[in-house]
Amino acid sequence: MNPARRATATAVVLAAAGALLSAVAPTASAAVTCASPTYQRQFFANTAFSGAPKKTDCDAAVAEKWGTGAPATGLPKDNFGVRWTVTRDFGSGGPFALPVTAQDGIRVYLDGSRKVDLWKNVSTTQKKTVNVTVPAGRHTLRVDFVNWTGAADVSFAYTPRTTPDVDKVKPLVPAGASVSYDPATGRARVSWAKNKEMDLAGYRVYRRTGDSPFKAVPLATTTATSYTDTTLPVTGETFSYEVRAYDKAGNESAGTADKSVTTADRTAPGAPSGLKVADASEQNGLRLDWSPVPGAASYRVYRAPDATGTYTLLGGAAEASYRDATATVGTAYAYRVTAVDAAGNESARSAALTGTRRDDTPPPAVTGLKATPTEDGFELTWDRNPAPDLLRYTVYAGELLSDGEESVCYASETAWLNPDTTTYRHTTVPDGEQRCFFVDAVDVSGNSLYRLNREANVVVATELGTPTEEPGIEPAPGGTGA
Known part of the structure; x- marks a missing residue:
């Protein structure tokens, strides 16, 4: 008093x-x-x-x-x-x-x-x-x-009176609920005004992701009028909070209006998998493909001289594929790929995979081919092919067929010769028989001008006679062994 x-x-x-x-x-x-x-x-x-x-x-x-x-x-x-x-x-x-x-x-x-x-x-x-x-x-x-x-x-x-059998009155919904988010710490602070009930026991804070429902178990229980959430994942997702008051009889109020925050995104997507490297000579390079990564906005491609070497950034891709137009023919390269999300987070690198750009350029056509009849066949000679990656010569021999307007050499493979060989003796030809010949150059990648476009320099000769050279004669387009 x-x-x-x-x-x-x-x-x-x-x-x-x-x-x-x-x-x-x-x-x-x-x-x-x-x-x-x-x-x-x-x-x-x-x-x-x-x-x-x-x-x-x-x-x-x-x-x-x-x-x-x-x-x-x-x-x-x-x-x-x-x-x-x-x-x-x-x-x-x-x-x-x-x-x-x-x-x-x-x-x-x-x-x-x-x-x-x-x-x-x-x-x-x-x-x-x-x-x-x-x-x-x-x-x-x-x-x-x-x-x-x-x-x-x-x-x-x-x-x-706070016994559950007497008190059936729920507390009022907490007023003034708000939420703030600190992207530097990744924490959200939820606050609200104090309830007026004399039998108030405390508050329960609930959290949900996106449109999913609130869980039955609260995120936190407190007697204060604020709560700092330190458990938010930094994934760029949106999280919503609501606060409910509860009294000593166990009555719980309805929830406040949702208060939402969008977290900072510092979580990288998963590393790409399923990397494949294939030759794409028709596109002038090597083509890389991999499985799309959920959440990836783009990809980065890294290249090294070998799988254990130092990788440098080669380029970026919006889709799950990339063409390396800088790959040198016949050179092996190792590749690894990463995924990048919209926030700029980069994943770990994929497993390394090695690829080599194939040589799709055939050697030039064989020139200087001559067929000289002998007592038992023909002696073939030709100029040395200048291709630096020459693997062999393939000799084709066949018969010349004509429809009165056009002559075609229907020939098949007769011999494979080493790249330092420029002569070949074709025997077991009956006297007086006519034959047509051409020689195709093949490189170490299997490229051949004849296989590519069915073109070759054809010569025709008759056994025990003087050979004649007819450059206008074409090999048959569907000859065996071609």
Whole structure:
């Protein structure tokens, strides 16, 4: 109980009928404002609570044992009244107990409606507890106490009833929910306003990913009005939070409106797999293909002289393929590929794979071919082919067929000769028989001008006669061994 305020008086001088009259006008104590849930307490020098209170102060609780003395300076020890008033927000409301003790009389009002009435002069303390349901929101409690004679004591409380069989009222949804995200730390801070329920036990924070439902088990439980989530993955995903209040009876409120954050993306996609390297000489290079990687926005291709060598960035690709147009024919290269997501995170490199660009350029046509008849066949000679990667010569021999307008050499492979050989003896030809010949150059990659376009320099000769050279004769397009 706060000490009583000292009353002040003002001297007033009045002029009446030519005489001076002196009077003293008492004033009430200054207005007192008490912050909820502190009571405003008023002392009256009567039991009717009439007139101006003798004293007004703030009181944290209704709990007094004045005994037979006066409750405050300037008040009588009998026939006085004390009134406590408080207005507060009860949140969602619910069942409350109003326990009182008093000697002498006590009355309790909720929003002006009397809930407790023990209004009589007693010689011992009387007690009573009344159960009430307080609606949601702001309400005013008023306690009137009077002492007629004898000892004076009074107590009052309003306490929520929190057993699950009695309290079925859910707390209100927490207000003012918000969320902030720090991309540097990857943490999200959820905050909200404090609930007004007196039986509040705490808050539960729930989190979900994208459009998935909230889990039954909360992410966190707290009695504070904020929570910092340090478990967010940095994957660039969107996460939503809601907060629910719960009371001591286990009742849980509905959730706040979702509050969402999109996390920083510092998680790289998986490494590409299924790498294949194939010759693409028709496209002037080597072609690389691999399996698409989920979440990849692009890819990077690295090349090294061999699988264990130093890899350097060769280029990028938007799709799961790449053409290395800088590959040198006949040179082996090792390749590895990475995936890059939209945030620029690069995956680990794929397993290495080696490929070589094939030589698809055939040697030039064999020139200077001559067929000289001998006693048992023909002696063939030709110019040395200039191809640096020459593997062999293939000699074709056959018969010349004509339809009267065009002659065609129908020939088949007769011999394979080393690249340093420029002569060949074709035997077992009957005397006087005519034959056609051509020689094809083949390189180490198997390239051949004849195989490529069916073109060759053909010579025709007759056994034991003088050979004739007829450059206009073409080899048969479908000759065997071609």
